[in-house]
Amino acid sequence: MTFLAHTGRYFALLGKVFSRPERLRMYTAKLFTEIESLGVNSVGLVMILSSFIGAIITLQLSYNLVNPLIPRYLVGLANRDTLILEFSCTIMAMIMTGKIGSNIASELGTMRVTEQIDSLEIMGVNSACYLIMPKITAVIFVFPFLYILSVFCGLVGGLIVGPAMGAISAADYLGGIRYLFVPRFVYLSAFKSLFFGFLVSSVPAYFGYYVEGGAFEVGAASTRAVINTNILVLVLDLILTQILF
């Protein structure tokens, strides 16, 4: 299929996804299940990755910014801005694509090849709406929270490891993360994460929903979903950064 054909089918699928649910109560129940499965279950991964990245950025900056003209507190400032502006929204979205995106693609793909999606259609249920809408809504809902959590953990990671390794004093670090702080950047990045949440859930859902074949094709679709979502996240990041900042 050509790129245009995929794009057309993706938007046609979104049309089916965002249509009127048959029984709202069933969709609401599914939404909470998805928030737990896709969001709450990602908290641990976000905390671990962000803490380590925050710590590593702090160490790298401390060891490499050795010019006496550069104040030490800039290490904290650079770590903060890296986390707020890019890592916690964009890079974390790409990492979440590997977890959430591949999960969505393989789950829907398996449901397709085992005829569970056909089974829903035969019952008269809009399978795209029932299966995909709660996932997209759940991921969009949790992404800003994961973003805030990621920023917090990254900063704490730097605060713990930097002074512990003797790379920077806690006072310099804390001074740096407070210096020239622009709250607007946090709001805008949280806003960006909403768009990334939409991509991270809807693109893999598209690849999973239209799988044809068996286990091999489900695996291949999952891989394609992750690659394409990551590229789209970066493209969208470029566009949003240009527009918003």
Next chain:
Amino acid sequence: MVRVENLYKSFDGKTVLNNITAEFSQGQTNLIIGKSGSGKTVLLKSIVGLHEVDSGRIFYGERDFTGMSSRERKLLRREIGMVFQGGALFDSLTVAENVRFPLDMFTTQTATEKQKRIDFCLDRVNIARDVQRLSPAEISGGMQKRVAIARAIVLNPPYLFCDEPNSGLDPETAKVIDTLIYGITTEFNITTIVNTHDMNSVMEIGDKILFISEGQVEWTGNKTEILYAGNRKLQEFVFANHQYRQLRDDKRSGI
């Protein structure tokens, strides 16, 4: 009653259904038989609308399914129960939740009423109460098929479709499934269409049989007539198993 007229369907230029016309009667088990790759599953899935036909018409009673809007089709599909080849039970739900799903989605029954209906349907397919809380992965293939039948009949559908309900089952379990489908069909007076290549099923429950080969209807009849049919392709299909050649010869010689 379900009627199809002049159905054509092709995939990538290859014709799979070629001018299929047939009628499936109410209160009878209507079998679509044929070799693997003959177009049985495509025909069944076309009748329920999972495949769009290239041309031709499909009638549920007097209602023209092919001329319906997607909304009208969705409404009609609530009158259809379908048992898929692999059962197609939802992995994330338990046995009871699988059967309850259509009730939750389409009825306003109370929890007690729903549970009564679930118990009735699962009892009807001989699934013990303690199995209700298990997940589909924890039960055997035969049980999965029976749960799929229970789910298919939970809304009292007037139409039941079964795609290879016996595939992958041992002969004894297959007979149980056949008997169940036959029993449900006569008991609830529904139009049942079963897709199979299992000759045991044909001889067990074949009230009305449609034999298709290479996408075309080759023969129609019933389980008594099938042994004496003159169609060469049908004979090759039926007598691939020597047991049925013997059965025919025995009947002819009055044994």
